[in-house]
């Protein structure tokens with residue numbers, strides 16, 4: 001069997017086109033320009049790449065992009081003061097603080113200082129609680145992108161066995177909540193789980209969000225299962241840096257029914273969902289109908 005490739009790049013382009021249409025409508029009909037502020041503290045190279053591409057795509061869909069690059073030794077008080085200014089700024093509808101933050105800054109405190117209605121990453125404790133109780137919230141972008149790919153491929157997810165490997169607050173846990181919300185039977189596995197291959201073999205939907213290159217092998221996968229590979233791992237091969245996922249693609253693609261590639265799978269969906277969340281936040285702020 002050779003798996004269907006779930007093309008996140010193409011899907012994300014369609015999501016961004018819809019976002020751009022909605023932005024045009026907001027500008028022309030309501031004189032509102034959605035604005036996204038991204039805060040980067042320090043010079044982490046991967047974060048710099050993400051922030052650059054977020055800024056570029058924000059402008060491409062017609063939104064206003066506000067980038068705030070702060071020195072690595074920025075104090076917590078200064079960062080909190082900036083967030084307070086962004087919270088109060090009517091031109092800013094979405095605020096994203098790029099993680100990880102330098103270790104002298106308390107990430108939880110910083111994230112929870114963002115106005116929850118502008119928290120387009122969905123990491124504020126209020127949004128986490130709303131998602132966990134099935135209420136309208138801001139949904140974290142990466143799991144939302146995975147859910148969109150899954151819904152597009154399966155239609156209805158009800159009753160499917162889903163295994164999420166990884167329990168982080170930004171991917172694993174919200175992914176599990178979303179799958180539960182779509183009536184999957186959900187198992188969350190992590191580094192202390194016993195017999196991970198056996199757990200994975202029971203999955204109709206397998207989401208790998210671990211951060212270990214090519215950990216999930218083909219013989220861990222139930223024939224015909226859908227595999228979503230969230231991992232982004234940089235490895236050195238033949239003197240070059242290569243991006244690989246948490247799934248061993250070649251062996252997995254022989255067994256799975258469908259699989260996301262790395263790169264070109266979940267990654268592009270994350271940014272597309274960030275832009276979609278910013279439009280949603282803008283509509284909510286102005287009491288306008290939200291995009292579907």
Ligand code: NDP
Pocket residue numbers: 142165166167168169170171172189190191192193196209210211212230231232233266267268270
């Ligand atoms: P974290 O490091 O926060 O979490 C990793 C999780 O994997 C933890 O729950 C950990 O378990 C679990 N884990 C680690 N080793 C094993 C193991 N050997 N067996 C089973 N479980 C294990 O990572 P993130 O959730 O932030 O990110 C996961 C991956 O997704 C990374 O590669 C990251 O780069 C990528 N990512 C991709 C995004 C995208 O847009 N495509 C966005 C965000 C992340 P425990 O809790 O027990 O330690």
